[in-house]
Amino acid sequence: MIDRRHWLLGAALAALAPRFAQATAMSTRFTAYAFTFKSLDGSDISLASYAGHPILVVNTASLCGYTPQYSGLQALWTRYRDQGLLVLGVPSNDFGGQEPGGKTEIEKTAQGDYHVTFPLTEKAAVKGAGAHPFYKWAAQERPLEAPRWNFHKYLIGRDGRLKAAFTSAVEPDDPRLIAAIEQELAGE
Numbered sequence: 001m002i003d004r005r006h007w008l009l010g011a012a013l014a015a016l017a018p019r020f021a022q023a024t025a026m027s028t029r030f031t032a033y034a035f036t037f038k039s040l041d042g043s044d045i046s047l048a049s050y051a052g053h054p055i056l057v058v059n060t061a062s063l064c065g066y067t068p069q070y071s072g073l074q075a076l077w078t079r080y081r082d083q084g085l086l087v088l089g090v091p092s093n094d095f096g097g098q099e100p101g102g103k104t105e106i107e108k109t110a111q112g113d114y115h116v117t118f119p120l121t122e123k124a125a126v127k128g129a130g131a132h133p134f135y136k137w138a139a140q141e142r143p144l145e146a147p148r149w150n151f152h153k154y155l156i157g158r159d160g161r162l163k164a165a166f167t168s169a170v171e172p173d174d175p176r177l178i179a180a181i182e183q184e185l186a187g188e
Helices: 004-029 069-083 103-113 133-141 175-186
Strands: 036-038 044-046 055-060 086-091 153-156 162-166
Touching (some): 055 133, 069 103, 133 162
């Protein structure tokens, strides 16, 4: 015999099931390939152009203690770009106001000081209501792994799905990040 509490719990779960199914379908319907960024020079960077290739998306900042990671990101780009990896830097002023400048200042730091040749986007928000749509999607896909500071890394797999997230403290040469990139490059 079912007591009242179990019956109420069952009824509540049954009522929520369609909403859960809809939310699940919404979060898995899109891939990273649905998103486009504006490059630092104003042209479009469509992630769909990189379908079938892994993409490392990193929110960057010029005045951060992690800014020297630009060198490691450039090393990743140099090492793996011919195998298909895209490294994409997304300058953001969301954390500590550490990307206050515009295009000229971003280029001076990234390209001038760190010799970055991988693509950079225009400055974009990566958190909150005004976040770039890619970051809203990523936060929905991995709500516990959203950026909490500059140089947070998202690895998009060859299928366009969010495969891994790495905190700011994870350096670009960290074996865990390298292994995840190599696994995606191998198509595993």
